[in-house]
Amino acid sequence: MKLLPGKVNPALLKTFLAYLAVSLILFILPARFLRPVRDVVLYPFGIVQRVLFAVVRTAASAGRLEHLWKADREAERLRGEVRALEAELAAERSRRATAEARLEQVARVPAEIAFRSLPAEVVAFDPAPLRHVALLNRGERAGVAPRAVVLRDGVVVGRIESVGPLVSRVALTGDPGCRVAVRNLRTRASGVLEGAGAGRCIVKYMDLTADVRPGDRFVTSELAASAPAGLQAAECVKVEDIPGEIFRRVEATPLFRLRELDEVVVLLPVADDSAGPSERRGGTAEAGRP
Amino acid sequence: MKIFPAFLLLGVVALAATVAAPALVEGAWRPDLFAILLMYAALRAPKRAALAWAWAVGLARDLSAGGSFGVYASLALLAAFVIVHVRTEIENRPLVSYVPWVAVVAALFGAADWTLTIANGYAPALAAAGRGIALSAMATMLASFPCMWLLNRFNAWLGIRRRYRFGSS
Numbered sequence: 001m002k003l004l005p006g007k008v009n010p011a012l013l014k015t016f017l018a019y020l021a022v023s024l025i026l027f028i029l030p031a032r033f034l035r036p037v038r039d040v041v042l043y044p045f046g047i048v049q050r051v052l053f054a055v056v057r058t059a060a061s062a063g064r065l066e067h068l069w070k071a072d073r074e075a076e077r078l079r080g081e082v083r084a085l086e087a088e089l090a091a092e093r094s095r096r097a098t099a100e101a102r103l104e105q106v107a108r109v110p111a112e113i114a115f116r117s118l119p120a121e122v123v124a125f126d127p128a129p130l131r132h133v134a135l136l137n138r139g140e141r142a143g144v145a146p147r148a149v150v151l152r153d154g155v156v157v158g159r160i161e162s163v164g165p166l167v168s169r170v171a172l173t174g175d176p177g178c179r180v181a182v183r184n185l186r187t188r189a190s191g192v193l194e195g196a197g198a199g200r201c202i203v204k205y206m207d208l209t210a211d212v213r214p215g216d217r218f219v220t221s222e223l224a225a226s227a228p229a230g231l232q233a234a235e236c237v238k239v240e241d242i243p244g245e246i247f248r249r250v251e252a253t254p255l256f257r258l259r260e261l262d263e264v265v266v267l268l269p270v271a272d273d274s275a276g277p278s279e280r281r282g283g284t285a286e287a288g289r290p
Numbered sequence: 291m292k293i294f295p296a297f298l299l300l301g302v303v304a305l306a307a308t309v310a311a312p313a314l315v316e317g318a319w320r321p322d323l324f325a326i327l328l329m330y331a332a333l334r335a336p337k338r339a340a341l342a343w344a345w346a347v348g349l350a351r352d353l354s355a356g357g358s359f360g361v362y363a364s365l366a367l368l369a370a371f372v373i374v375h376v377r378t379e380i381e382n383r384p385l386v387s388y389v390p391w392v393a394v395v396a397a398l399f400g401a402a403d404w405t406l407t408i409a410n411g412y413a414p415a416l417a418a419a420g421r422g423i424a425l426s427a428m429a430t431m432l433a434s435f436p437c438m439w440l441l442n443r444f445n446a447w448l449g450i451r452r453r454y455r456f457g458s459s
Contacts, residue, residue, distance in 0.1 A: 008375075015338045016371045019345040020364060026349075027360030034359050041353060045301065052309045060314065 132175035292449030318425035321433035344370030396430035
């Protein structure tokens with residue numbers, strides 16, 4: 001195949017060289033000479049270019065409108081899903097917090113005591129100002145027995161006053177119906193912690209010779225049959241010797257805050273025959289539930 | 291060579307190359323419409339008119355590129371000078387025989403593009419130059435079929451004289 005003829009047409013070569021010369025001249029000319037030419041040539045071209053660009057851009061974006069509509073619907077659907085999932089997550093968090101609080105209460109009970117722990121939830125308080133009574137959501141069917149000690153964070157908060165099939169009433173420390181045998185943690189002086197109403201307590205039967213002073217902690221003593229010994233119950237706030245009395249007047253304050261009382265643990269004696277075996281098993285099984 | 295249709299055609303090609311193609315085609319897959327027009331003129335016009343067309347196409351590309359005048363004009367002129375010498379051989383072969391020449395011209399323009407880009411100080415372009423030139427040449431080859439068909443349709447009005455029929459022996 002002969003691609004290039006041997007002889008080049010002289011006229012064609014002259015034309016080629018002439019155009020090439022003009023191109024080279026244009027190339028080496030300074031920009032200040034060529035810029036006006038370029039501006040003049042490109043001015044109408046620029047107007048048409050802008051109009052055409054707007055048309056092309058509009059045409060190109062028209063195809064994206066459908067995608068935008070679809071994306072908008074998809075985004076709305078996803079927002080709905082996110083709202084539903086957030087609500088579900090909030091409910092799950094609440095359930096988890098409740099379960100963790102119960103587990104924490106059970107974990108705070110000393111392991112060496114011969115009592116079984118039954119988690120319970122405080123569902124109501126007695127509105128009477130002088131009473132300090134709460135209602136628990138565990139009753140006789142869960143194995144709750146009268147006079148059982150109720151704990152919160154390892155601290156005695158009261159004793160079961162009465163038991164119904166599904167709920168039970170607890171007389172909190174500070175209620176006149178709550179009495180617990182206690183001992184001074186520092187000096188081993190013993191007495192009986194009794195509610196004085198409106199959340200205040202007094203420790204009865206403290207000898208005049210007993211060493212007790214404000215700041216001392218009172219713990220349950222071995223004399224309390226339905227409670228293990230050594231559980232913190234109250235703190236001494238005032239000691240007074242009244243002339244003519246044979247005991248000292250010791251005022252104390254409970255170690256829990258009433259407003260924070262939500263999850264508690266009921267201590268039930270293992271050998272307690274007041275609840276049947278099946279009921280005790282039921283109570284234990286319920287203890288693990290959130 | 292009709293002056294008004296020639297200017298109009300160059301303007302349309304320049305608008306298509308600078309406005310429509312960038313908006314519709316992604317990056318390196320953009321066909322070089324100037325190269326297609328140059329190839330068509332070099333194959334179909336009389337030899338001296340082909341050189342004039344090539345120079346005008348190169349100048350239009352110089353204008354639309356915004357760089358120095360004369361760079362693409364010289365390249366287009368050189369390409370057209372070679373093509374007008376071998377076009378008898380091309381025209382005696384099947385229609386697709388011109389397609390590699392379109393790719394060669396597109397690659398020539400592409401190489402000039404990248405050279406100017408790198409010479410202007412954008413050194414990172416060197417890494418993408420080979421791929422960019424190859425893709426542009428391929429896209430130009432593909433686009434040359436409909437473009438050549440369109441130019442054939444409007445040839446009588448455009449005044450690019452028909453001397454041979456593509457694919458005829």
